[in-house]
Amino acid sequence: MSGAPSTRVSLLEVRDLRTWFGPEATPVRAVDGVSFTLERRQTVAIVGESGCGKSVTGLSLMGLVPAGGRIAGGAVRLDGTDLIGLDHGEMTRIRGRRLSMVFQEPMTSLNPLMTVGEQIEEMLRYHLSLSRRQAVERSVELLDAVGFSRPKRLLGEYPHRLSGGMRQRVMIAMALSCEPELLIADEPTTALDVTIQAQVLELLRRLAAQVDTAVLLITHDLAVVSEVADHVYVMYAGLVVESAPTRVLFSKPLHPYTQGLLACVTSISESKRRLRPIRGTVPPPDALPPGCRFAPRCPHAFARCPSAVPGLVEVEAGHQVRCYLHPGGTA
Amino acid sequence: MSSTYLARRIFTLATTLIVVAMATFLAFEVIPGDPVLTMLGPDADPALIAAMREELGTELPPAARLARWTRGVLTGDLGTSIRYARPVSALILDRVAVSLSIALLAMGAVVVIAVPLGIVLAVRRSHWSEPVISATIQVGMAIPSFWLGIILISVFSLSLGLFPTGGYVPFEAGIAASIRSVTLPSIAIAIPLIAVVVRYTRNSMIDQFSHDYVRTAFSKGFPVRHVLYRHVLRNASLPVITVLGMIFANVVVGTIIIEQVFALPGLGLLLVTAVSARDFPLIQGLVLYITFFVTLFNLLVDIAYHVVDPRVELT
Numbered sequence: 051m052s053g054a055p056s057t058r059v060s061l062l063e064v065r066d067l068r069t070w071f072g073p074e075a076t077p078v079r080a081v082d083g084v085s086f087t088l089e090r091r092q093t094v095a096i097v098g099e100s101g102c103g104k105s106v107t108g109l110s111l112m113g114l115v116p117a118g119g120r121i122a123g124g125a126v127r128l129d130g131t132d133l134i135g136l137d138h139g140e141m142t143r144i145r146g147r148r149l150s151m152v153f154q155e156p157m158t159s160l161n162p163l164m165t166v167g168e169q170i171e172e173m174l175r176y177h178l179s180l181s182r183r184q185a186v187e188r189s190v191e192l193l194d195a196v197g198f199s200r201p202k203r204l205l206g207e208y209p210h211r212l213s214g215g216m217r218q219r220v221m222i223a224m225a226l227s228c229e230p231e232l233l234i235a236d237e238p239t240t241a242l243d244v245t246i247q248a249q250v251l252e253l254l255r256r257l258a259a260q261v262d263t264a265v266l267l268i269t270h271d272l273a274v275v276s277e278v279a280d281h282v283y284v285m286y287a288g289l290v291v292e293s294a295p296t297r298v299l300f301s302k303p304l305h306p307y308t309q310g311l312l313a314c315v316t317s318i319s320e321s322k323r324r325l326r327p328i329r330g331t332v333p334p335p336d337a338l339p340p341g342c343r344f345a346p347r348c349p350h351a352f353a354r355c356p357s358a359v360p361g362l363v364e365v366e367a368g369h370q371v372r373c374y375l376h377p378g379g380t381a
Numbered sequence: 382m383s384s385t386y387l388a389r390r391i392f393t394l395a396t397t398l399i400v401v402a403m404a405t406f407l408a409f410e411v412i413p414g415d416p417v418l419t420m421l422g423p424d425a426d427p428a429l430i431a432a433m434r435e436e437l438g439t440e441l442p443p444a445a446r447l448a449r450w451t452r453g454v455l456t457g458d459l460g461t462s463i464r465y466a467r468p469v470s471a472l473i474l475d476r477v478a479v480s481l482s483i484a485l486l487a488m489g490a491v492v493v494i495a496v497p498l499g500i501v502l503a504v505r506r507s508h509w510s511e512p513v514i515s516a517t518i519q520v521g522m523a524i525p526s527f528w529l530g531i532i533l534i535s536v537f538s539l540s541l542g543l544f545p546t547g548g549y550v551p552f553e554a555g556i557a558a559s560i561r562s563v564t565l566p567s568i569a570i571a572i573p574l575i576a577v578v579v580r581y582t583r584n585s586m587i588d589q590f591s592h593d594y595v596r597t598a599f600s601k602g603f604p605v606r607h608v609l610y611r612h613v614l615r616n617a618s619l620p621v622i623t624v625l626g627m628i629f630a631n632v633v634v635g636t637i638i639i640e641q642v643f644a645l646p647g648l649g650l651l652l653v654t655a656v657s658a659r660d661f662p663l664i665q666g667l668v669l670y671i672t673f674f675v676t677l678f679n680l681l682v683d684i685a686y687h688v689v690d691p692r693v694e695l696t
């Protein structure tokens with residue numbers, strides 16, 4: 051494309067996304083105004099501890115908010131089209147073809163009564179109108195690509211005979227089968243054995259790159275991010291608290307929460323004795339503290355922190371932080 | 382499915398039959414009543430009574446009688462009815478078609494009506510319909526078949542004249558007429574069971590909606606119909622298959638009662654007569670027969686379950 055950067059539409063632009071659960075009057079704000087951008091073929095990570103609202107964010111993009119939840123506001127623009135305004139049929143045509151997802155729970159995400167082959171083939175036949183034979187051939191190729199040594203035999207297997215890692219690789223093959231523009235990978239390796247986590251992640255990255263698919267990688271593990279992501283959004287209690295290009299985030303983390311997450315990572319690689327997890331836990335969205343949501347756990351908290359939620363401030367190009375320690379920019 | 386599985390199931394079936402036969406035998410040892418006195422009356426000639434007892438072997442000790450009967454069964458001889466003075470197997474064969482057609486028609490009605498209805502009620506859920514549906518199901522489950530039978534007769538036979546009030550038309554006399562003669566009794570048995578199966582099917586479907594694989598199916602870009610019929614339905618059918626197996630026993634019990642209401646000469650009517658006459662060989666034969674059908678049906682259900690669910694290994 052030769053157009054100026056300002057006129058180019060990003061692949062995905064999420065603006066002020068709010069996904070709330072429970073009653074209208076006293077909503078539980080699981081995602082409370084999240085914004086981020088993803089360019090074509092980019093890998094962007096959303097990082098945060100368990101309970102920060104990462105999965106709900108991913109499911110909101112897919113239009114698959116769990117029962118009891120609703121998108122209360124914001125925009126999710128895929129190639130300029132706002133997905134939130136789409137009706138059920140229009141959203142259905144986007145899922146699988148342009149936007150797909152690998153879930154956090156490999157053990158339960160496949161249909162237990164359908165063979166691996168049936169589950170991949172139905173996708174190819176439905177979206178790409180392949181014949182039965184073509185679908186089988188393509189499935190074998192896909193399973194081969196995700197590292198199965200005997201893909202033909204695997205077609206007839208039921209999920210219960212496969213390990214978590216194998217199931218997740220089947221999910222990846224399925225999610226990439228129609229070469230979508232964007233893959234949302236929600237903690238794709240969290241439920242897996244540590245020994246194969248890196249392998250599955252590498253596979254995902256390589257295959258996505260092959261078919262020009264951008265990846266939104268959701269994880270609680272910063273270590274995973276450094277190898278893979280171009281840009282990182284750090285999420286805390288339903289909000290983005292810091293956003294930066296990966297290298298910048300690792301070399302110059304500004305938010306105390308990011309620093310805390312990084313301390314866990316580096317200490318693991320250096321020495322076990324220096325492992326310093328952040329004290330306390332993420333507040334549930336129905337019991338948020340006043341002001342900065344991280345303040346009660348923050349080693350640098352001061353008088354101003356509980357007053358109001360700090361704004362997200364751009365401290366340098368592409369690096370934003372939501373913290374009163376960095377009041378620069380336009381708060 | 383392996384041959385060891387089949388062998389094991391046949392062994393179970395045989396064991397069940399033996400246990401049931403023993404239990405029936407013991408029950409009639411304990412409860413009072415004498416078949417000869419019941420038949421001839423208390424004022425009959427003592428010599429006649431003695432002669433008859435001699436002939437039937439009712440004077441033998443219980444163990445000897447059981448041994449005699451068991452030997453007979455093993456050689457394919459269910460003995461002779463005291464009341465009817467005819468071979469038990471002949472009596473049963475005469476009447477089995479009646480009961481079987483009622484039972485199969487009722488079972489068929491349950492499957493054909495309840496399963497689709499349960500699916501529809503699961504898919505089209507709304508706040509206002511919820512209490513109406515569950516109340517209707519509660520009432521349906523609570524209605525006794527014999528009462529339903531009487532209502533059906535008064536409406537469809539007496540008022541509208543669409544069906545006979547009772548009696549059985551054998552197959553040989555015309556299939557349509559034969560089916561017509563067992564339609565109302567089958568419906569009377571089926572309605573409470575339809576209520577049960579509707580509830581099971583509906584709950585099973587609704588339960589499946591919340592499973593992760595359903596979310597996956599939607600994420601793959603399939604419309605609701607595809608997700609429902611290709612993914613949810615198969616999973617939801619497992620508990621329904623199980624409950625259909627359990628319900629067959631209710632259908633069989635239902636036929637025994639409904640045959641009285643419609644004066645149908647089936648196994649149920651025969652069983653009631655046999656019990657009141659203390660006709661031990663006939664009772665034993667009937668109980669064996671009925672147990673055999675119920676156990677066989679459960680075996681078929683097990684196999685069906687396995688066909689749907691690959692996780693269950695039949696070994």
Ligand SMILES: Nc1ncnc2c1ncn2[C@@H]1O[C@H](COP(=O)(O)OP(=O)(O)O)[C@@H](O)[C@H]1O
Pocket residue numbers: 071072078080098099100101102103104105106107116117118119334335336
């Ligand atoms: N199905 C649900 N019903 C009600 N609340 C939910 C549901 N799913 C998530 N939430 C709320 O959203 C919060 C964030 O959840 P989630 O996005 O799964 O966190 P993460 O993926 O970051 O671990 C949870 O703490 C919970 O309060």
Ligand SMILES: [Mg+2]
Pocket residue numbers: 101104105106154236237
């Ligand atoms: Mg999650």
